[in-house]
Each structure stands twice: as structure tokens, then as C-alpha cells.
Amino acid sequence: MSQQQGKSAAAGGTGREGDRRHTILRAAIDVFARKGYHGCRIADVAREAGVAYGLVYHYFKNKDELLETVFETGWGGFVSRMRSVAQSEGALEDKVRRIADVAIEAYRVDPRAVRVLILEIARNPSGGRGISRQHVFLDIIRLAADMFAKAQESGEVRKDLDPMLAAALLFGAIEMGLTAFVSGLIDIKNPEALDRAKLQLSETFLRGVLPGAASPEVSWKQEKSSSGIKPKEGRGS
Amino acid sequence: MSQQQGKSAAAGGTGREGDRRHTILRAAIDVFARKGYHGCRIADVAREAGVAYGLVYHYFKNKDELLETVFETGWGGFVSRMRSVAQSEGALEDKVRRIADVAIEAYRVDPRAVRVLILEIARNPSGGRGISRQHVFLDIIRLAADMFAKAQESGEVRKDLDPMLAAALLFGAIEMGLTAFVSGLIDIKNPEALDRAKLQLSETFLRGVLPGAASPEVSWKQEKSSSGIKPKEGRGS
Amino acid sequence: MSQQQGKSAAAGGTGREGDRRHTILRAAIDVFARKGYHGCRIADVAREAGVAYGLVYHYFKNKDELLETVFETGWGGFVSRMRSVAQSEGALEDKVRRIADVAIEAYRVDPRAVRVLILEIARNPSGGRGISRQHVFLDIIRLAADMFAKAQESGEVRKDLDPMLAAALLFGAIEMGLTAFVSGLIDIKNPEALDRAKLQLSETFLRGVLPGAASPEVSWKQEKSSSGIKPKEGRGS
Amino acid sequence: MSQQQGKSAAAGGTGREGDRRHTILRAAIDVFARKGYHGCRIADVAREAGVAYGLVYHYFKNKDELLETVFETGWGGFVSRMRSVAQSEGALEDKVRRIADVAIEAYRVDPRAVRVLILEIARNPSGGRGISRQHVFLDIIRLAADMFAKAQESGEVRKDLDPMLAAALLFGAIEMGLTAFVSGLIDIKNPEALDRAKLQLSETFLRGVLPGAASPEVSWKQEKSSSGIKPKEGRGS
DNA sequence: CATGAATGAGTCTTCATTCAT
DNA sequence: CATGAATGAAGACTCATTCAT
Numbered sequence: 010m011s012q013q014q015g016k017s018a019a020a021g022g023t024g025r026e027g028d029r030r031h032t033i034l035r036a037a038i039d040v041f042a043r044k045g046y047h048g049c050r051i052a053d054v055a056r057e058a059g060v061a062y063g064l065v066y067h068y069f070k071n072k073d074e075l076l077e078t079v080f081e082t083g084w085g086g087f088v089s090r091m092r093s094v095a096q097s098e099g100a101l102e103d104k105v106r107r108i109a110d111v112a113i114e115a116y117r118v119d120p121r122a123v124r125v126l127i128l129e130i131a132r133n134p135s136g137g138r139g140i141s142r143q144h145v146f147l148d149i150i151r152l153a154a155d156m157f158a159k160a161q162e163s164g165e166v167r168k169d170l171d172p173m174l175a176a177a178l179l180f181g182a183i184e185m186g187l188t189a190f191v192s193g194l195i196d197i198k199n200p201e202a203l204d205r206a207k208l209q210l211s212e213t214f215l216r217g218v219l220p221g222a223a224s225p226e227v228s229w230k231q232e233k234s235s236s237g238i239k240p241k242e243g244r245g246s
Numbered sequence: 247m248s249q250q251q252g253k254s255a256a257a258g259g260t261g262r263e264g265d266r267r268h269t270i271l272r273a274a275i276d277v278f279a280r281k282g283y284h285g286c287r288i289a290d291v292a293r294e295a296g297v298a299y300g301l302v303y304h305y306f307k308n309k310d311e312l313l314e315t316v317f318e319t320g321w322g323g324f325v326s327r328m329r330s331v332a333q334s335e336g337a338l339e340d341k342v343r344r345i346a347d348v349a350i351e352a353y354r355v356d357p358r359a360v361r362v363l364i365l366e367i368a369r370n371p372s373g374g375r376g377i378s379r380q381h382v383f384l385d386i387i388r389l390a391a392d393m394f395a396k397a398q399e400s401g402e403v404r405k406d407l408d409p410m411l412a413a414a415l416l417f418g419a420i421e422m423g424l425t426a427f428v429s430g431l432i433d434i435k436n437p438e439a440l441d442r443a444k445l446q447l448s449e450t451f452l453r454g455v456l457p458g459a460a461s462p463e464v465s466w467k468q469e470k471s472s473s474g475i476k477p478k479e480g481r482g483s
Numbered sequence: 484m485s486q487q488q489g490k491s492a493a494a495g496g497t498g499r500e501g502d503r504r505h506t507i508l509r510a511a512i513d514v515f516a517r518k519g520y521h522g523c524r525i526a527d528v529a530r531e532a533g534v535a536y537g538l539v540y541h542y543f544k545n546k547d548e549l550l551e552t553v554f555e556t557g558w559g560g561f562v563s564r565m566r567s568v569a570q571s572e573g574a575l576e577d578k579v580r581r582i583a584d585v586a587i588e589a590y591r592v593d594p595r596a597v598r599v600l601i602l603e604i605a606r607n608p609s610g611g612r613g614i615s616r617q618h619v620f621l622d623i624i625r626l627a628a629d630m631f632a633k634a635q636e637s638g639e640v641r642k643d644l645d646p647m648l649a650a651a652l653l654f655g656a657i658e659m660g661l662t663a664f665v666s667g668l669i670d671i672k673n674p675e676a677l678d679r680a681k682l683q684l685s686e687t688f689l690r691g692v693l694p695g696a697a698s699p700e701v702s703w704k705q706e707k708s709s710s711g712i713k714p715k716e717g718r719g720s
Numbered sequence: 721m722s723q724q725q726g727k728s729a730a731a732g733g734t735g736r737e738g739d740r741r742h743t744i745l746r747a748a749i750d751v752f753a754r755k756g757y758h759g760c761r762i763a764d765v766a767r768e769a770g771v772a773y774g775l776v777y778h779y780f781k782n783k784d785e786l787l788e789t790v791f792e793t794g795w796g797g798f799v800s801r802m803r804s805v806a807q808s809e810g811a812l813e814d815k816v817r818r819i820a821d822v823a824i825e826a827y828r829v830d831p832r833a834v835r836v837l838i839l840e841i842a843r844n845p846s847g848g849r850g851i852s853r854q855h856v857f858l859d860i861i862r863l864a865a866d867m868f869a870k871a872q873e874s875g876e877v878r879k880d881l882d883p884m885l886a887a888a889l890l891f892g893a894i895e896m897g898l899t900a901f902v903s904g905l906i907d908i909k910n911p912e913a914l915d916r917a918k919l920q921l922s923e924t925f926l927r928g929v930l931p932g933a934a935s936p937e938v939s940w941k942q943e944k945s946s947s948g949i950k951p952k953e954g955r956g957s
Numbered sequence: 958c959a960t961g962a963a964t965g966a967g968t969c970t971t972c973a974t975t976c977a978t
Numbered sequence: 979c980a981t982g983a984a985t986g987a988a989g990a991c992t993c994a995t996t997c998a999t
Binding site for chain 3: 758854858862880884886891892893895896897899900903905917923924925928929
């Protein structure tokens with residue numbers, strides 16, 4: 010009943026009000042993370058928060074606004090950080106690394122919130138509603154696409170790559186990487202696991218995207234493929 | 247009411263056949279693709295299929311089994327093809343390309359079904375149910391992880407890469423790439439768009455993953471295989 | 484498939500038709516006995532009978548008529564025998580014994596049918612329907628009431644007893660006695676158990692009902708008159 | 721619509737109280753009494769109680785629990801009174817009279833509730849559910865059987881009578897006697913009718929059961945306690 | 958006669974949302 | 979602000995009944 014000192018500032022207000030509201034929000038995140046938006050009832054959120062049923066409706070117009078708020082709370086910060094990175098000046102390489110960093114850190118700080126975002130955002134067609142969420146989600150991809158387009162101009166990225174696709178690949182990699190954690194596919198004994206993942210993620214992506222001789226004679230104009238791979242020190246050969 | 251067309255097309259297409267079960271399945275795929283599992287009512291499926299409400303229950307035990315069947319129908323073939331590619335003999339490069347191929351072709355053949363899979367599979371916590379779906383989804387990632395692990399042994403893939411993560415990245419890239427199509431981010435005017443995406447997807451991924459001098463000043467080669475990773479069968483030493 | 488020779492006559496027809504019809508009827512009795520009328524579906528009956536779903540509707544207009552037929556089949560014979568006993572000439576004592584005999588024998592011959600009758604007859608308010616059944620059930624009590632009224636005239640039964648109540652007691656005793664068997668409260672190892680019950684039932688009832696000095700200082704002869712009962716010649720006078 | 725009266729009478733009787741649960745329970749008893757468990761819809765109960773549909777589910781988990789509660793409410797008191805009588809010290813004669821008294825009084829106080837009990841209790845096979853009800857019902861017969869067994873030891877009851885059967889007869893008589901009222905076979909103009917019935921019921925039963933010279937040429941005294949009978953605790957030698 | 962697919966009205970049950978206290 | 983009882987629309991599921999073959 011009194012453990013939410015640390016975050017009451019975020020919600021603003023008298024402090025006591027922020028307390029309750031924030032408690033409910035946290036509860037919502039937890040329950041959404043556990044059972045998904047559709048699988049949870051307002052009653053679940055209220056119980057998890059330890060407040061009365063009706064109180065949820067004091068702070069949130071309806072269930073949808075609650076989810077929307079969860080979304081904004083969790084996603085908002087992520088997006089703005091992402092945006093500031095994407096639109097900042099600097100080398101693309103660094104930007105990509107910082108984007109991965111933002112994502113992984115978000116997960117480290119609040120895995121449940123990330124789980125909700127991954128689970129519920131941009132995944133629900135649900136007529137009408139969900140549009141705004143999907144919209145924001147797509148926006149961030151477009152943002153990154155712009156970033157890649159600019160990087161192509163400056164020669165930082167292979168020119169034959171579709172910027173939009175590059176952006177999709179980046180976030181796809183990030184998202185599925187996190188999913189691997191979320192789903193327990195990769196479990197986190199020590200915090201280094203996340204760091205390793207972050208590193209591998211960004212570097213692997215960069216290798217694929219940066220221009221350079223490294224390409225396995227990529228020549229997707231004729232798709233000959235296969236031959237001529239020279240592993241530096243192949244074990245098999 | 248121009249969707250009357252769509253309905254009769256779906257339902258009456260072959261018409262005389264007693265294969266109403268299949269009609270219903272198609273209708274379910276369409277409605278799921280349009281509104282998602284939760285957003286669709288049995289009544290919608292029945293109307294879309296042009297059959298009576300109760301008939302859905304004649305062929306499917308309940309809504310869940312219907313979804314499950316949609317899942318198996320769409321996913322089953324995909325998985326088995328994926329598996330046969332992953333477990334086949336041959337160069338990793340080819341395998342990756344063929345995997346991308348399978349995915350993109352699946353989308354080309356039946357974009358709605360793919361949309362349902364992307365939307366509903368492995369994305370819904372939904373207590374209890376969904377387990378099997380998530381399970382299969384994770385299995386395919388493990389499968390790919392094995393493939394990468396073996397490729398590491400033969401030196402076809404950088405040894406410092408976590409196989410599980412590599413698998414996650416591959417499917418993340420594929421999935422988000424398709425999502426870009428599904429969501430309209432990348433518009434499909436000409437069929438070549440898909441081919442281009444397929445090519446870029448696989449080649450970009452391969453660049454990032456194959457061994458070679460191309461790596462940007464990667465400086466983390468050390469702590470490999472440290473911890474936190476759960477390979478299904480750690481064959482490599 | 485061929486054990487219903489004895490009753491095919493009742494159903495009439497070619498014999499083969501009687502076969503099917505009778506099979507269904509037997510199945511209905513069994514299922515009703517096991518799950519009750521409401522708890523059973525036409526599908527259950529069809530499966531139990533080993534015939535096709537729709538065939539039930541060839542022989543019976545609807546579920547209700549099926550039950551009605553079960554009722555008439557099982558109850559009809561019982562009632563007519565009961566009636567012939569009640570309206571026969573002879574000593575009341577004998578009649579009572581024969582009534583108990585008819586009931587117990589019915590149970591011995593076809594316990595399941597009796598179970599259905601006990602369970603479903605005259606017990607279901609079910610608006611409208613059931614009236615006929617209840618009607619017949621009450622009729623038999625009225626019948627017995629008449630029997631007792633006549634026996635009072637001839638001095639075979641205590642005159643201070645309400646005939647209707649006496650009839651109710653008799654059938655109540657019979658029914659609950661059978662219920663004790665049906666429910667397993669008394670189980671039937673050897674057939675004598677039923678005979679004993681029959682004997683005790685009728686003799687105990689008779690002791691209570693026959694005139695005689697045995698009455699335990701019965702002192703309630705006063706408040707006669709009351710409800711619709713007219714002892715022809717009150718004892719007090 | 722003159723039943724609006726009935727409704728408001730039932731629902732608004734005390735009105736201001738928040739004891740809607742009780743209102744619903746009463747309504748359920750009334751509707752069950754009128755249409756039986758299967759014939760009644762939750763909507764009926766809600767309408768009868770004058771409350772919203774959903775409120776029924778606020779107080780009762782489901783239709784079955786509602787019936788179960790009706791059962792416990794009505795039956796519970798009856799059983800405990802019955803038990804205390806059966807297990808009390810005193811002459812068997814008095815006990816029997818008091819048992820009849822309890823039953824008849826229960827009917828006088830709340831005929832509808834008794835109707836429900838008679839109609840629904842121990843009469844519905846209904847797989848699984850109903851077990852508890854049947855169980856309690858049989859328990860009370862076993863209880864009475866014990867009472868009779870003890871009375872046999874002290875010579876208060878004929879020794880050649882099966883206690884279990886005696887118990888069945890007693891309750892059969894009571895139940896069918898009440899059924900006669902419930903079904904309108906015996907009309908209740910004046911309240912004395914019930915008293916008469918009570919008296920006749922107990923005295924008739926006692927005559928049949930008490931030892932004494934009154935027995936008609938009973939000639940079966942021998943084979944007592946032969947077989948097939950399951951006394952809960954066969955104490956008598 | 959037989960079959961079992963097809964129909965759809967009837968019910969239960971859930972749960973977001975409102976409201977009196 | 980807090981509470982939780984009250985509301986009722988929405989939707990899954992059942993199953994008696996019909997019908998084409």
C-alpha cells in the first residue's frame with residue numbers, strides 16, 4: 010500500500026493521487042504482461058493493484074485508455090529516445106549501436122513492460138482501436154528508414170539496400186532478440202547475457218548493412234549464390 | 247454491399263462440394279486476418295463462409311479448436327518445409343536463402359494466412375491455450391539455432407555468434423520484413439518487390455553472419471559462449 | 484438386433500420396422516434411466532441404439548413424444564394392471580398385496596424402466612408438457628383412493644382414514660421402497676431381497692390401515708370433517 | 721400483467737435492504753417451484769426478483785450453485801431438525817410423530833420451498849451434479865434407519881422389519897402425502913387439513929410398525945435379516 | 958427407410974461500465 | 979476519493995429439429 014514512492018513523481022499530482030494511479034498502471038502492466046490485454050479483466054488489475062474495482066475507472070476512462078496509457082508510458086519514452094538517437098548527428102554505426110542499447114536497456118529496466126509492448130503493440134488488428142498504437146510503431150520504422158536513407162547518401166550504408174527494409178530488419182532483429190529473452194528461449198542468469206546479445210545484435214546487423222568488401226560476393230542481380238566462400242580459417246576445408 | 251461478392255466467392259467458389267469444412271476454415275483465416283482472433287465472432291466466420299452458425303460447431307469443437315486448426319493448416323506446412331531445409335545437407339548460405347524463400351513464398355501464396363500466423367502465433371499469452379502454438383514457434387527457432395551451431399563447427403558461420411541469437415535474428419528479420427508488407431509499409435505494386443525483399447533479406451543477414459574480414463571494428467570476440475545461453479544440444483565444444 | 488420378437492407386435496408393422504423402433508425405445512429407456520430426460524440428447528439415444536441420428540425422428544415425432552412413448556410403454560401396462568387389481572372384486576388385503584406385487588415385479592422385470600418412471604413421471608412441472616403424465620399418475624392414486632373408500636364402506640379399512648391420503652401413503656411407500664433399491668440404498672444380492680421388501684411393505688401398510696385393536700392409543704378421532712373426505716358413517720356416531 | 725404484483729411483492733417486500741441475495745434466492749425458489757430447475761432460465765429468476773440479469777451472477781457462481789444454495793437453504797434446516805429428532809432420546813412413537821410434524825410444518829411454512837425439494841432433490845440423475853443432493857437425501861434415510869434399528873432393540877418396533885425399509889416407507893409416506901397436497905390432490909381449504917394429514921400419517925405408520933397383536937395373519941416373520949440389506953451399522957444381534 | 962449434414966433459436970456466462978453511497 | 983453492488987449487451991455453445999440425398 011505504500012511502496013510506490015519512487016515513481017509517484019512520474020504521474021504527477023498531489024503525490025497521493027499519483028500513488029494510486031501509478032499503482033494501477035503498474036498492476037496493469039504486470040497483468041497485461043502475464044495474460045495479455047484480452048486475457049485480463051479490470052477486476053484482475055484492481056486486485057493486483059490492491060484497490061477497489063471502481064477506482065480503476067476513476068483514473069482511467071476505460072480499459073482501452075488504460076492500455077493506451079500503459080502503451081504511452083512504456084512506449085513513449087522508448088520512442089522519444091529512439092527518435093533522438095535516429096535524428097542525432099553522428100555516424101550510423103554509433104546510432105545503430107545506441108538504438109540497440111536503448112532497446113536492451115528498456116528491457117533490462119522493465120522487462121514486463123517490454124513484454125507488454127512486444128505482445129500488444131502493433132500486433133492487434135482490432136478494428137479501429139489499436140490504430141494509434143500501430144501508427145506509432147510504424148512511425149518508428151519510418152524514422153529509422155529515413156536514418157538509413159540518409160546514411161546511404163553519405164555512403165555509410167550499402168546503396169542497394171531498401172532503407173525501409175533495413176529498418177524493418179533492424180527492429181525485427183531487436184524484437185525477436187528480446188522475444189527470445191521474454192519467452193525464456195535465452196535465459197538470463199547473469200546480466201552479461203543481455204550485454205552480449207546487444208553487442209552481437211548490433212554488430213551482426215552492422216556487418217550486414219555496412220558497405221564493404223566483406224560481402225559474400227553479394228550480387229543479387231544474378232543470384233548465383235553458393236560458391237567462393239573463403240572462411241578465413243575454415244575448419245572443414 | 248460489395249463484400250457480398252467476397253463472400254459468395256469464398257463460399258460458393260466450388261459450391262457443390264460438401265467440403266464445407268474447408269470453406270469454414272478459409273473464412274476463419276480471412277476473418278482472423280482482418281480482425282484478429284479476439285476481434286472475431288463465430289457468427290462472423292459463419293457469415294463469411296455463408297453457412298449457418300451451428301455448422302461451425304459441427305466441424306470444430308469450439309472457437310479455440312478452429313484457431314488451432316487454422317494454425318496447423320497454415321503453420322504446419324511452413325514448419326515442415328522449414329525443418330526440411332534446416333536439416334538438409336548443404337551450405338549454410340543456401341539454407342538461409344531457402345528459408346527466406348519459403349517464408350516469402352508462403353506470403354505470396356496466401357498473404358492472409360501469413361498475416362494470421364504473424365498476428366496470432368506466439369504472440370498471445372492467453373493462459374494455457376496458445377501453449378502449443380508458442381511451442382512450435384519456439385521449436386522452429388531452436389531448429390535454426392541447431393543449424394547455426396553446426397555451421398559454426400564447419401566454419402561457415404562466425405564462431406563468436408550465439409546460435410540461438412542468430413536464429414532469433416533471422417526469423418525476426420523475416421517476420422518484420424513480412425510485417426512491413428502486411429502493414430502496408432512496403433507497398434506491393436509489382437511482384438518484384440517481394441523478390442527484392444527476399445534477396446536483400448537473406449544477403450544482408452548472411453553478410454552479418456558469415457565469417458569474413460568485413461566485421462567493423464568488432465572488439466568483443468572474447469567472452470563467447472559465456473553463459474545465459476541454452477542451446478538445445480550444445481554439440482560444439 | 485433380434486431380441487425383440489416378443490414386443491414387435493406392439494409396435495406393429497413389418498417386424499423389421501418394429502425392430503428398429505423398439506431398439507430406439509429401449510435405448511431411450513436406458514439413457515433416460517442413466518442421465519434423465521433433460522440430461523440426455525437425441526444423439527445419445529441414437530448412439531445407444533446404434534442407429535443414425537435422424538432415424539429417431541422417423542419413428543418419433545420429437546423428443547417429447549419419445550419420452551411419452553417410453554412413458555406409455557412402461558407405465559401403461561403398470562397402470563392397467565394396477566387398475567384391474569384395484570377394481571377387481573375381492574378383499575382389500577389381497578388387493579394391496581397384489582398392488583405391491585405388481586410394482587415390485589415391474590421393477591424386477593425392468594428396473595431401468597421403473598427408474599425412468601420414478602424419476603421422470605409426475606415429477607416434472609415443465610409447463611404444459613408433462614401434464615398428461617402427471618395426470619395419469621394422479622389418476623392411479625385416485626383409483627386407489629376409490630378402492631380404499633369402498634373398503635371403508637365394507638369395514639375393511641379404518642373408517643377414520645382419509646382414502647386419498649391412504650392411497651398416497653401406499654404409493655409413497657411403494658415408490659420410496661423402490662427408490663431405496665434404485666439408489667442402491669438396499670442392494671440386491673439375491674432376488675429374495677425384493678420378495679422380502681414386497682412382503683414387509685404390504686404387511687406393514689396393512690397393519691396401519693386395517694381396522695383392529697392394535698392402534699396405539701389413537702386419539703385423534705375428533706377433528707374429522709375437514710377436507711373433502713366423507714366417511715360414510717363416522718365412527719363417533 | 722398482474723404478476724407485476726407478485727414480482728414487486730417478492731422483490732420490494734423489504735425493499736431498502738441490500739439483501740438482494742436473499743431476494744434472488746426467494747425468486748429462484750419460486751421459479752423452481754413453478755417450472756422446475758430445467759424449465760427455468762436465469763432470466764426468469766432475475767425478472768422474478770426484479771433485478772438485473774447479471775446480478776444473479778454477482779451472488780451465485782452459476783445456475784447450479786444457485787440451485788445448490790436453494791437446496792441447502794431449504795433442506796439444511798429440515799435435515800438438521802430431522803436429525804436432532806431422530807437422534808434424540810425418547811420413545812420411538814414420539815419421534816415419528818415429531819418427524820411428521822417437522823415435515824408438515826416445513827410445508828405449511830414454505831410450501832414452495834418444499835415443492836422444490838420434492839421436485840428436484842434426489843430425483844435428478846443429472847450426471848455428477850446432484851450427487852451431493854442425493855447424498856444428503858439418502859443420508860437422512862439412513863439416519864432414520866438407525867433410529868428404527870435402535871427401536872427394535874428396545875422392542876419398540878417389530879423386530880422382523882427391515883430398518884432401512886421402514887425408513888424408506890416413512891419418508892415415502894411423508895413425501896407422497898405432501899405430494900398429494902402439492903399436486904392439489906388434496907385441497908387445502910382449511911389449515912386443519914394439514915393437521916389431519918399429519919396425524920393420520922404418523923398414526924397409520926405407527927400402527928404398521930409398532931409391535932402388537934394387530935398384525936394381520938402375517939406369516940413371514942422368519943427369514944429376517946436374511947440378506948441384501950445394508951444397515952449402516954448392524955448393531956442388533 | 959436411413960443417414961448425417963445443416964439450421965438457428967435459446968441459454969448460460971462473462972465482463973466492461975455505471976452509479977449510489 | 980473509494981467502494982463494490984448493479985447493469986445489460988455481447989458472444990460462445992448446445993441441441994432439438996429439418997432436409998437433401
